[in-house]
Amino acid sequence: MGRKLLIEHINVPGINTLEVYRQKGGYRAVEKALKTMSPDDVVEEVKKSGLRGRGGAGFPTGMKWSFLAKPEGVPRYLVCNADESEPGTFKDRHLMTYIPHALIEGMIISSYALGANVSYIYVRGEMMPQIRILEKAIAEAKNAGFLGKNILGSGYDLELYVQPGGGAYICGEETALIESLEGKRGNPRIKPPFPAIAGLYNCPTVVNNVESIAATVPIINDGGEEYAKIGVGRSTGTKLISASGNINKPGVYEIELGVPVEEFIYSDEYCGGIANGKRLKAVVAGGSSVPILPANLVMKTANGENRLMTYESLADGGFATGTMMGSGGFIVFDEDQCIVRNTWNFSRFYHHESCGQCSPCREGTGWMEKVLHRLEYGHGKLSDIDLLVDVSKKIEGNTICPLGDAAAWPVASAIRHFRDEFEWHVKEPMKSQSTNYGLANYAKPIEKAVAAEEK
Structure with a gap:
């Protein structure tokens, strides 16, 4: 069993309340940080931990904090990005629902480290139950003296607010989030200037993911060096993974970074194998925005090494043979899943969620959706496949x-x-749509379709 630093007590009755959370060691990290450490000490511990952003980018958190400008007389802000809306990702929602005080404790520690006296948790608008949970937990923390003026007699003040978001995927991008938080349309800003220089209200701002902020609690409790001992190489600590798709045990799992992908999929401790005894076909390892990998490349790198659940191992080989850790949205496809249909579904999402500010994205996502739609519904041409590749290249970067x-x-x-599966949709449009095949055989690769026909 791997170590659990964030959700170890998630099944304890009442862990969402301040009383039970404190019984399990909650807010000790706040007391330690505010009473025995300076803000710079906290930043240094986070640097030592090797913690990397858990929202998708994987940028070192302590380094990001050190970039924050500190002009005299200008307020600084910490904004928690809880606008979790990546298809296949639901681990932040899980944490906020069941252990809201872990996030609040992390917000206090992080705000103290950054010298922020006002901080915000920006929550996706559809997550109203989580917004209410957080508001109740903040009230509990404030009544207990962990928020407000002169916290624990330390002289440090902090007000923490929950802000419902606009229900737009684009607001998960930090500058679009800041625009939305200011009451504007959530369009990304051109960078530079970066938020660390001119963010919320044109003041120095750090935007961190829910899990990244919650991870500061065990880092301060145990020390950055101890945290860094967990994991492999530059992938330190634990990671929350949202596992879904054709698996026996979908849910949120906390893994020590470095677990083999094969173990994560097939062990009873995690996903429990492919549902209904089917074979594995492909995996999207980090949410819908990362490259999909076929079964052979999910288990092994191009060099034949075991693929590990780490930032480096998943990315091994670049996009030719690798993918990304991303936000940890681990989606498993069995042998009967149609890749064309699922890719079209992803494209529909991105076309719908594009803010429309950039022509390549605004027009390109629309064309990709249209072309994939006609491929999926039997009206495509072989040239459409290369057209999709060309359009994707013109959007990227x-x-x-x-x-x-x-x-x-x-x-x-x-x-x-x-x-081959895309080509099969073109060459055999009637078969790819035939109800005689049934959903179990829907849009398999060419060789499987031929085998089924011969039977």
């Missing part, structure tokens, strides 16, 4: 924010690894 890349990568990788 040519937009203000990463949404364009997020839309392009799944399409390009699906064609790279499953081109």
